[in-house]
Amino acid sequence: MPQRSFMVYDVPSTKVRGEHAHLVCHQFLIAARGRLRVLVDDGHNRAEVELADPTMGLYMPPRIWGSQYHFERDTILLVFASHPYDSADYIRDYGDFRKIV
Numbered sequence: 001m002p003q004r005s006f007m008v009y010d011v012p013s014t015k016v017r018g019e020h021a022h023l024v025c026h027q028f029l030i031a032a033r034g035r036l037r038v039l040v041d042d043g044h045n046r047a048e049v050e051l052a053d054p055t056m057g058l059y060m061p062p063r064i065w066g067s068q069y070h071f072e073r074d075t076i077l078l079v080f081a082s083h084p085y086d087s088a089d090y091i092r093d094y095g096d097f098r099k100i101v
Contacts, residue, residue, distance in 0.1 A: 002028075002080035002081060002082065003081060003082060003083050003084050004080075004081040004083065004084050004085060005078065005079065005080050005081065006078075006079050006081075007032070007076055007077065007078055007079070008068070008076070008077040008079065009074075009075065009076045009077070011036075011068075011071040011075065011077075012071070013070055013071055013072065013073070015069070015071070016067050016068070016069045017067070017068040017069070017071075017077075018038075018066045018067045018068045019065075019066075019067045019092070019094075020065070020066070020090050020091060020092045021062070021063055021064055021065045021066065021090075021091040021097050021100075022062050022063070022089050022090060022091070023062055023063065023088075023089050023090075023091065023100075024062050024082075024083060024089055025062060025081050025082050025083040025086075025089050026059070026060070026061055026062060026081070026082040026083075027059075027060040027066075027079055027080065027081050027082070028057050028058070028059050028060070028079070028080040029051060029057055029058045029060065029068075029077060029078070029079055030051065030054060030056075030057040030058075030077070030078045030079075030080075031051035031052055031053070031054060031075060031076070031077060031078075032054050032076045032077070032078040033054070033074060033075060033076040034052075034071065034072045034073070034074055034075025034076060035050065035051065035052040035070075035071075035072040035075060036050075036051055036052075036068055036069065036070055036071045036072065036075050036077060037049070037050050037051075037068070037069055037070040038050075038051060038058055038066060038067070038068050039065075039066065039067040039068075039069070040058075040060065040064050040065070040066055041064065041065040041066075042063070042064055042065075042101065043063075043065070043097065043098055043100075043101035044101075051077070063091075063097075063100065063101055065091075065094065065097050
């Protein structure tokens with residue numbers, strides 16, 4: 001059961017969102033409208049996923065670095081999170097992330 005949900009919208013196609021990992025929070029991402037790309041990185045392997053269908057989503061477990069980019073105009077990204085917001089749960093520096101994983 002999600003403890004938090006939020007939407008990301010009005011993101012210019014040249015901007016990158018995310019660029020962090022979580023220590024304990026799980027997330028599920030859905031392109032509720034439009035299309036975007038998500039980079040997922042476990043510290044050893046990277047993959048790019050396109051979200052473009054609101055019937056499909058992307059599960060991101062803890063300790064996965066995620067970045068969202070190439071938002072099409074009018075895209076709405078819906079995110080469900082397993083935990084309430086806690087700034088201490090974020091790993092915001094990629095070097096620190098690599099040390100942790």
